[in-house]
Amino acid sequence: MNKKVKILSTGHYVPPKVLTNFDLEKMVDTSDEWITTRTGIKERRIVEPNISSSDIAAEAARNCLNKVNIDINEIDTIIVATITPDMFFPSTACIVHKKLGGKNEPAAFDISAACSGFIYGLTLAEGLIRNGKSKNLLLIAADVLSKFTNWKDRNTCVLFGDGAGAMLLSATDDEEDAILSTYLGADGNYDELLYIPAGGSKMPATIETVEKSLHTIFMSGKEVFKVAVTKMVEAANKACELAGITTGQIDLLIPHQANLRIITAVGDRLGIPQDKVFVNVDKYGNMSAATVIVGLDQAISNGRVKKGSIVELVAFGGGFTWGATVIKL
Ligand SMILES: CC(C)(COP(=O)(O)OP(=O)(O)OC[C@H]1O[C@@H](n2cnc3c(N)ncnc32)[C@H](O)[C@@H]1OP(=O)(O)O)[C@@H](O)C(=O)NCCC(=O)NCCS
Known part of the structure; x- marks a missing residue:
C-alpha cells in the first residue's frame, strides 16, 4: 500500500483584535522604530481572554472544510499541532472535533513541536495517508502565545501573535503527488x-x-x-x-x-x-x-x-x- 497524497484544501483564521507597535509603546519600554528595524513586525493579532486554541483551530478548520464542502464527519483523522493546548487533556484535537459538531469517531490527537509543528504534523499526515491508515485527514496548527507572553518583558512580548491554519489531505490514486x-x-x-x-x-x-x-x-x-x-x-x-x-x-x-x-x-x-x-x-x-x-x-x-x-x-x-x-x- 503506497497511496499518493492530495491537498484538497487549506484555510486559516486570525483573531480580529490588532495590537500595534504603538499599543506596545504604552505597555513596555519600546518603540515602533526599534521593533520595525529589529524584527519587521508592525502589528499582530491577539485573542480575547475567553478564546482558546481550540476556538481559533475550529475557525481555521471550518474555513478549510467549507471551501470544498466537506463535513467533519467525513474526516477520519484530526491532528492539531500546538504548544498552547486548551488544557493537558483532552487534546485540543478532541475539543475541535466536538466544536465542529463531529458525530463520527476519528483518530484525534495533538503534537508538540513548537513553531515547526505544522511541518512535523504534515510528515505524520503523509505517513498515515501513504500507508492506508487515513483517507481524509485534517491537519490544524493553532497557537495563542499571547496567553503565555510576559507582557512586561520587552524582549519577548513584541514578537508573537495568535493564529490558526488548516489543511485537508486525502489519499488518492492519481498520478500526481502533492x-x-x-x-x-x-x-x-x-x-x-x-x-x-x-x-x-x-x-x-x-x-x-x-x-x-x-x-x-x-x-x-x-x-x-x-x-x-x-x-x-x-x-x-x-x-x-x-x-x-x-x-x-x-x-x-x-x-x-x-x-x-x-x-x-x-x-x-x-x-x-x-x-x-x-x-x-x-x-x-x-x-x-x-x-x-x-x-x-x-x-x-x-x-x-x-x-x-x-x-x-x-x-x-x-x-x-x-x-x-x-x-x-
Ligand atoms: C529578539 C531579537 C529581535 C532581538 O534583536 P537583536 O538585534 O538580537 O537585539 P539584542 O538582543 O542585541 O538587544 C539589543 C538591545 O535591545 C534591547 N531590547 C530588547 N527588546 C527590546 C524592545 N522590544 N524594545 C527596545 N529595546 C529592546 C535589549 O535589552 C538590548 O539592550 P542592551 O544592549 O542594553 O542589553 C532577535 O534576537 C531575534 O529575533 N531573535 C530570534 C527570535 C526568534 O526567532 N524567536 C522565535 C523562534 S521560533
Missing part, C-alpha cells in the same frame, strides 16, 4: 534557549511560579537567531535534495515568520530571490506552529501560487526543532 518531500530535525540540547519553564510536571503551578512569571515564554534571542538561520537553510536544502529539485525550481518559499532579518537571511543563503520569499511577519508577528500554513493559505487565496506551483515551507522553533517540506499544489 508532497514531494519532508525533512525533520531537532536538538534537545537547546531546550532552555526558548521555553516556558513552569506548568508541566517538572514545575507545576505554585504561587511562587506565578509570582515569578514562570508560565510565560523565556527566550535568548541572539542565540535563537543564529541557530534558526543555520537550521532553516540546512532543512530547506535537504528537503529540496530529497524532492530531487534545486532551490531555483521553487515558485515560493514560505519560511517561518519570526523576524524579517531571519527570513531575508534564509532566502539569501538559499539563493532564492526575495520576490519568491513569502512575508507576512509585518502584519501577524510569529504565530508559532500556525505561521507557515497561514502563509500558504494566504498565498493560495491571493493567487501568488496556483495549481502546479512548487512551494517550500521551512520552520524552526523551541526544542530546538526544525523542518521543511516541498509540496506541489
Whole structure:
C-alpha cells in the first residue's frame, strides 16, 4: 500500500483584535522604530481572554472544510499541532472535533513541536495517508502565545501573535503527488534557549511560579537567531535534495515568520530571490506552529501560487526543532 497524497484544501483564521507597535509603546519600554528595524513586525493579532486554541483551530478548520464542502464527519483523522493546548487533556484535537459538531469517531490527537509543528504534523499526515491508515485527514496548527507572553518583558512580548491554519489531505490514486518531500530535525540540547519553564510536571503551578512569571515564554534571542538561520537553510536544502529539485525550481518559499532579518537571511543563503520569499511577519508577528500554513493559505487565496506551483515551507522553533517540506499544489 503506497497511496499518493492530495491537498484538497487549506484555510486559516486570525483573531480580529490588532495590537500595534504603538499599543506596545504604552505597555513596555519600546518603540515602533526599534521593533520595525529589529524584527519587521508592525502589528499582530491577539485573542480575547475567553478564546482558546481550540476556538481559533475550529475557525481555521471550518474555513478549510467549507471551501470544498466537506463535513467533519467525513474526516477520519484530526491532528492539531500546538504548544498552547486548551488544557493537558483532552487534546485540543478532541475539543475541535466536538466544536465542529463531529458525530463520527476519528483518530484525534495533538503534537508538540513548537513553531515547526505544522511541518512535523504534515510528515505524520503523509505517513498515515501513504500507508492506508487515513483517507481524509485534517491537519490544524493553532497557537495563542499571547496567553503565555510576559507582557512586561520587552524582549519577548513584541514578537508573537495568535493564529490558526488548516489543511485537508486525502489519499488518492492519481498520478500526481502533492508532497514531494519532508525533512525533520531537532536538538534537545537547546531546550532552555526558548521555553516556558513552569506548568508541566517538572514545575507545576505554585504561587511562587506565578509570582515569578514562570508560565510565560523565556527566550535568548541572539542565540535563537543564529541557530534558526543555520537550521532553516540546512532543512530547506535537504528537503529540496530529497524532492530531487534545486532551490531555483521553487515558485515560493514560505519560511517561518519570526523576524524579517531571519527570513531575508534564509532566502539569501538559499539563493532564492526575495520576490519568491513569502512575508507576512509585518502584519501577524510569529504565530508559532500556525505561521507557515497561514502563509500558504494566504498565498493560495491571493493567487501568488496556483495549481502546479512548487512551494517550500521551512520552520524552526523551541526544542530546538526544525523542518521543511516541498509540496506541489
Ligand atoms: C529578539 C531579537 C529581535 C532581538 O534583536 P537583536 O538585534 O538580537 O537585539 P539584542 O538582543 O542585541 O538587544 C539589543 C538591545 O535591545 C534591547 N531590547 C530588547 N527588546 C527590546 C524592545 N522590544 N524594545 C527596545 N529595546 C529592546 C535589549 O535589552 C538590548 O539592550 P542592551 O544592549 O542594553 O542589553 C532577535 O534576537 C531575534 O529575533 N531573535 C530570534 C527570535 C526568534 O526567532 N524567536 C522565535 C523562534 S521560533
